[in-house]
Amino acid sequence: MALVLNRLKEATVKSAKPREGGKAEFFNDGGGLYLRVRGTKDEAVISRLWLFRNTKNRQNPWKSIGPYPDVTLAQAREEAKKLREQVRQGVDPIVEARRQEAKGEDADQPKTFDNVMDQYIRSHRAGWTSAKYTTQWEKELRVYVIPILGKLLVADIDVDIVHRTIEPIWTRRHTIARRVLKRIGKIIGYAMTKGWCPKRPNPAAWEDNMANLLPNMSNAIKVKPMPALHYKDAPAFVHALRQDYAG
Numbered sequence: 001m002a003l004v005l006n007r008l009k010e011a012t013v014k015s016a017k018p019r020e021g022g023k024a025e026f027f028n029d030g031g032g033l034y035l036r037v038r039g040t041k042d043e044a045v046i047s048r049l050w051l052f053r054n055t056k057n058r059q060n061p062w063k064s065i066g067p068y069p070d071v072t073l074a075q076a077r078e079e080a081k082k083l084r085e086q087v088r089q090g091v092d093p094i095v096e097a098r099r100q101e102a103k104g105e106d107a108d109q110p111k112t113f114d115n116v117m118d119q120y121i122r123s124h125r126a127g128w129t130s131a132k133y134t135t136q137w138e139k140e141l142r143v144y145v146i147p148i149l150g151k152l153l154v155a156d157i158d159v160d161i162v163h164r165t166i167e168p169i170w171t172r173r174h175t176i177a178r179r180v181l182k183r184i185g186k187i188i189g190y191a192m193t194k195g196w197c198p199k200r201p202n203p204a205a206w207e208d209n210m211a212n213l214l215p216n217m218s219n220a221i222k223v224k225p226m227p228a229l230h231y232k233d234a235p236a237f238v239h240a241l242r243q244d245y246a247g
Helices: 010-015 073-088 093-108 113-127 131-144 159-170 174-194 231-246
Strands: 025-030 033-039 045-053 062-067
Touching (some): 045 073, 113 131, 113 174, 159 174
Antiparallel strands (some): 025 033, 033 045
């Protein structure tokens, strides 16, 4: 079926009104280009907005092109033509716009540890197991790391500052400290791969770096758990417990 384009007239666009009660009305220009008109309850026009509808994305098909008359009918048609070409090539215009926006944000931000951490999380969270894991991943860094490393450029982070960050919690919060150290290493490694700091031995690596500065807690004395109570001995144990509490 041939694609029908340019259905709307300039006069139609200028006079387009919302539905009864001010509800949104959509005017189809063809080729995925629509003019959405919204209004107040008395049907006074509030806004006219050009939208592109990508029928291949059923969950989120609408991409904003811009308001009329800031974006003219001719300009909206030209933009819709570019978006149709993206769809034809298998590119989702909404996803591509977000990618370009994030790319621009990344370019503008200084490469401090906290900014790089945010970018690392954005890049990797789709592959993480749950929202809870993502929250924990970020929260522990914000509590134990960001107060020290947050505003430092990743290129300036060295072994000494990583050690001073981890050492206070290494023995008293060892499980968390190990996780946090690995995450620091991943974020710095990400920055190196991106070219935001020089390629070098990762200052948060355990071997040859932290292993020389922090105690190996696997050699620490482990608390031996009490043996499990056999179920047949439970009544006697409860009776003895009650006697103790009775004084």
